[in-house]
Amino acid sequence: EVQLVQSGAEVKKAGDSLKISCKTSGYNFNNYWITWVRQLPGKGLDWVGNIYPGDSEAKYGPSMEGQVTLSVDKSVSTAYLHWSSLRASDTAMYYCARKLRCTGGSCTGLDWFDTWGPGTQVSVSS
Amino acid sequence: DIQLTQSPSSLSASVGDRVTITCRASQYISTFLNWYQQKPGKAPVLLIYDASTLQDGVPPRFSGSGSGTEFSLSISSLEPGDFATYYCQQSFNYPRSFGQGTKVDFK
Numbered sequence: 001e002v003q004l005v006q007s008g009a010e011v012k013k014a015g016d017s018l019k020i021s022c023k024t025s026g027y028n029f030n031n032y033w034i035t036w037v038r039q040l041p042g043k044g045l046d047w048v049g050n051i052y053p054g055d056s057e058a059k060y061g062p063s064m065e066g067q068v069t070l071s072v073d074k075s076v077s078t079a080y081l082h083w084s085s086l087r088a089s090d091t092a093m094y095y096c097a098r099k100l101r102c103t104g105g106s107c108t109g110l111d112w113f114d115t116w117g118p119g120t121q122v123s124v125s126s
Numbered sequence: 127d128i129q130l131t132q133s134p135s136s137l138s139a140s141v142g143d144r145v146t147i148t149c150r151a152s153q154y155i156s157t158f159l160n161w162y163q164q165k166p167g168k169a170p171v172l173l174i175y176d177a178s179t180l181q182d183g184v185p186p187r188f189s190g191s192g193s194g195t196e197f198s199l200s201i202s203s204l205e206p207g208d209f210a211t212y213y214c215q216q217s218f219n220y221p222r223s224f225g226q227g228t229k230v231d232f233k
Contacts, residue, residue, distance in 0.1 A: 035222070037170075045162075045170065045213055047222040061221040062127065095169050102176065111217045112160040112175035119169055 002026040004096055004117035011123045012086050019082040020120045022096030029077035030054045033099035035113055036070065036081050038063070040092045050099060051079060088126040093119045128152055128216050132225035138233040143204045147228045149197040149214035158218040161190055161199045164227075165210045173212075174199065204230075 007021040022034060036048035049060035051070040058070045067090075069082045079096060097113035129152040139145050149159065157177035162170040172181045174190040177197055187202040201208055209232060214225040 037224075044227040045164075045215075045224040047215075047224065050222075059220050097170075100175075107157070107176050109217075110158045110176055112172060113162075113170075113215075114172050114175075114181065116169040116171070 002098065002115045004098065004115060006096060006117040006120045009121040014086055014088055014124055014126045016086050017084050018086055018122065019080050020094060020122065022079045022117050024077045024079070024098070030074060034072070034079040035097045035099050037095045037097065038092045039095070048081070053079070086124045088124050090122060091124050093121050095119045127221055128155060128219055128223055130214050130216055130223055130225035132214060132228045134228060135226065136229040136231065138231055139204050140233045141204055141206060145201045145204055145230060147199045147212055149225050151195045151216060154194055155216050155218035157193045158216055159192065159197045160215045160217065162213045162215065163210045164213065170213065
């Protein structure tokens, strides 16, 4: 069974650093992108970025590019989302998800997020 | 960047109703469109990918259609567990993006 287990809720102050984790199991971690999605309080879903564990290639969304870093540790099948300096506006729920891709035919390039972690709540006070 | 606009933003319905949600893309995205369901306090769940392919385990009362820039998600007969917020998401280009969501609640 594919599972993504995320680290626990965090309460931080503006300016603090933070790394949250997404530990995976039940599949070959190296072969599937991991996506991160943010949800601000009472708001919709916002794509943060994704990373390919095989070579650590990462792509970032405009809302958080330059403010966060995605990384992986293949030895423990875990992906990370890291802030060097938190802002109060980073207060949100953060989800990780496995990304599947279509690799043949007319849907080549299509991808979707098939399995999600339960989320990590990050609260930052100013 | 590709913008996805869902309509309506919210709707009220009753058990047994047929419900349709629309997602419009700001540019051509072929069928690279997915739908997710999210219940309060829970992670999103994949319903449909490639515009119309039902994810394993999703009941057949859910269906998706469309291509190009216009897409829809339909629920043929609403059940109590379907009251939730629904999001479309495109994978045609980076950055990936979601619609703003459609909340389906009790009439």
